[in-house]
Every structure is written in C-alpha cells, then in structure tokens.
Amino acid sequence: MVRPISHNFPQRTTELPFSATLPSAEADENTGLLSNGSARRTFTDVLKGRGEPSWASSLKFYLLSSWVNALLVFVPLSAAAHFAQWDAGARFALSFMAIVPLAKLLGEATDQLSIKLGQTLGGLLNASFGNAVEIIVAVDALIQGQLRIVQTSLLGSILSNLLLVLGMSFFAHGFSGHLEGNFGATAAQTYLMTLSCLTLVIPAAYHAAKFNGDDPLQGAMTLLQGDTEAPNPHDGPLHGLLIISRGTAILLLLTYLAYLFFQFHTHKVLFDEVKQQEGEEEEHAKMSMVSAGVCLIAVTLITSFCADFLVASIEETADKYHIPKPFIGVVLLPLVSNAAEHVTSVWMAMKNKMELVISISIGSSIQISTFVIPLLVIIGWAIGQPLSLFFADFETIALFVSVLLVNLLIQDGKSNYMEGLMYVFLN
Secondary structure (H helix, E strand, C coil), X not given: CCCCCCCCCCCCCCCCCHHHHCCHHHHHHHHCCCCCCCCCCCHHHHHHCCCCCCHHHHHHHHHHCCHHHHHHHHHHHHHHHHHCCCCHHHHHHHHHHHHHHHHHHHHHHHHHHHHHHHHHHHHHHHHHHCCHHHHHHHHHHHHCCCHHHHHHHHHHHHHHHHHHHHHHHHHHHHCCCCCCEECCHHHHHHHHHCCHHHHHHHHHHHHHHXXXXXXXXXXXXXXXXXXXXXXXXXXXXXHHHHXXXXXXXXXXXXXXXXXXXXXXXXXXXHHHHHHHHHXXXXXXXXXXXXXXXXXXXXXXXXXXXXXXXXHHHHHHHHHHHCCCHHHHHHHHHHHHHCHHHHHHHHHHHHCCCHHHHHHHHHXXXXXXXXXXXXXXXXXXXXXXXXXXXXXXXXXXXXXXHHHHHHHHHCCCCEECHHHHHHHHHHC
C-alpha cells in the first residue's frame, strides 16, 4: 500500500509592495482606486490622466509660473476700454499690454503639450503654434482690410528675430563670462537655406520689370500705401502680383511641409543637440495633457479678442498721435508678440545654450517666412482680400541685406559679442 507523500515545507509570508502599505488616501490619489479596491475612478482622475498632475496643480503652475502673468489684469481693462470707447491711445496701449502675458501663456501651454506628445508631434505642435500671436493679429488685421499692417508686422517679426533677438543673445552671451559661443554650423546653414523669405524679392522684381520705374503704380501702389479703400484686384499691375504671390505662397507652404519632414524624420540628427538642451531644461510636464489643451484653446480665444481690440485702435491712434503705420507694424507689434520669446533666447544665451538660441531666432523666422506669410496670402485669397508678397523696395532690400549678413556671420558656427552688436545696430 502506497501512502501519499506529504511535503512539510515552511510556510512563506509574502511581503506586500511598498505601494500597498500606503495609507488609503495616498493610495487612492496615486492609483485612482477606492479604499475598498474597486476600479471606479473619479471624473477628475479621468480628465487629468493617471500619473499626471492634477487640475489644481496644473492651473497653479500655469498662472503663477512667471511674473509676466501679473499683466493679465490688462485683459479685462482692454475689453472695458474697447466697449466704452475710451481714447484711442488708451485702447491701443491696454490691448498692447494685454497681449504680452497671453503670448507667454500660449507658449507655455504649447511646450507642456509638446512634452507629452513626444518629439515628432510636439515639434509639429510647436511649428503650428510657435507664432500663434502673429497669426491671430495678422488674420484680424487682414479681415479688417489693414493689408499694410499685415505686411509690416510680419516683416518686422522676421527682422526682429533675425537681428534684434539674435544680436541681443550673442551680446548677452559674450558679457556673461563666455569668450565665444559655439553651435552646429550645419544645422544653422540648413535653417538659412530654407529661409524662403528671399522669395519676397520675386514680386518686387516683377514690379520693377513691369513699370521700369516710369509709370505710376496704380493698383499696386494703392496696396503698398495701405489706403482704407481696397484696391481693385482686376487692375493690371495688382492682378499680376496676386497671381505670382499666390503661386509662390503655395510653393512656400509645400517647402515648409518638406522642411518639417526633414527636421523631424530624415535628418533628426542635425537637431539632436537642440533636443538634448531642451530636455535638460524640463524633463517632466508640469500640467496634465487635458488641462494644457483646454488652456491653449481658451487663451487662443482670449488672444483673438484682444487682437481685435488692438487692430481696431491702430487707425485712429496713428491719425491722432501722428504715428506712422509702418512703425507700428515693423517695431511695436513684433515686440509685443515676441516679448516672451526674446527673453527666453537671451536667458538661454547667458546659460551657454547657443543651439537653442539659433533654434528660437532663426527657426521662428523660417516659420514666419515659409508658413505664416504664405498662409495669410491664401486666407486673403479665400476671403477676397488682395494680400500680395509685394513689399516696399526699401523693406525688400532691408530683408535681403539682413538675411545675407546673418548667413555670412554664422557660417563658422561661432559667435561673439561684437557680432551681436552688429545685428542690433543693423536692426
């Protein structure tokens, strides 16, 4: 008779993992489970995502992360000034100040979403919203028929990024204890080769060949001077400029899409150092993905209203205080829309992160010249506004000289404070 064999092994005790020993309240917060072990999650947990910051901490970071956000008080003031029909100068100044913190908040929400979406989708998001303020202000001016403001504000943004931002960054880098700055020359040359703002010379060349400097400018000059009465798109000179401008705009948009594919897919290695420096600055998102998306949409809507208040006051402000419209477009509007970006670039230069400086200044110029300007030409085509790529001769020459100078000075991949002074003085 065979007896069953009994095994007398010592009884083992299984230790619970550390998370199971947490108090019930803390376990609920980290796992989203109730104390009785059920898998039910609260509505707040669903919105913020498991492991992401809560809505309270996300909004606290979003609103209190920078002292610039204190200027948000000008947002309701600008609305009150607009609807109460205060003095034109007061309306312009209040709307001007209101857009400064809104631009900072747009950039912050975009950055937080980019961290969660990864390099490729994050890069596309940055490319789309990197110049959101310029797009909003320009579209609003385009709808109101302020074609001259559209052109000068975008040209001013390009020159401001190429000369003022880059120059101040190089200068700040040189006086922060660094004798010479170094950055990837190959990536910089790739940026500049893609800088298709030089295509703005083509409409100017067409105009010069058409008139040979003798005949009046007729419809094209009407557009150039920014008269309140819209020019006739069937006028001979303007009709030819519109055909060239719209065809060039389509080609530029295709070039920009190819540039994004080049940057984020086929030649990512050229931009790896920029990604590494960005990663050193902030590795973890401070906002949940849903809260960042909601904040981005909300701030975009608020910015559109403030931009409407600003553009509506430009005409009266320019007439009453004798301020030239080109000065408002080339100098003032780029300052307000790029203020946060300018500060960031200078700060990164002082920390010797020159790859980020190049990415911010020249990369933003590429976005404006190959995406924003062509997009606005197409939008104007759709809504019946004859926006063209024909700029004043002086503005076209200034842009060409600026691009040429920047290209020559950064080809060696090095910078110093003297080059920065040259950029600032040229601006």
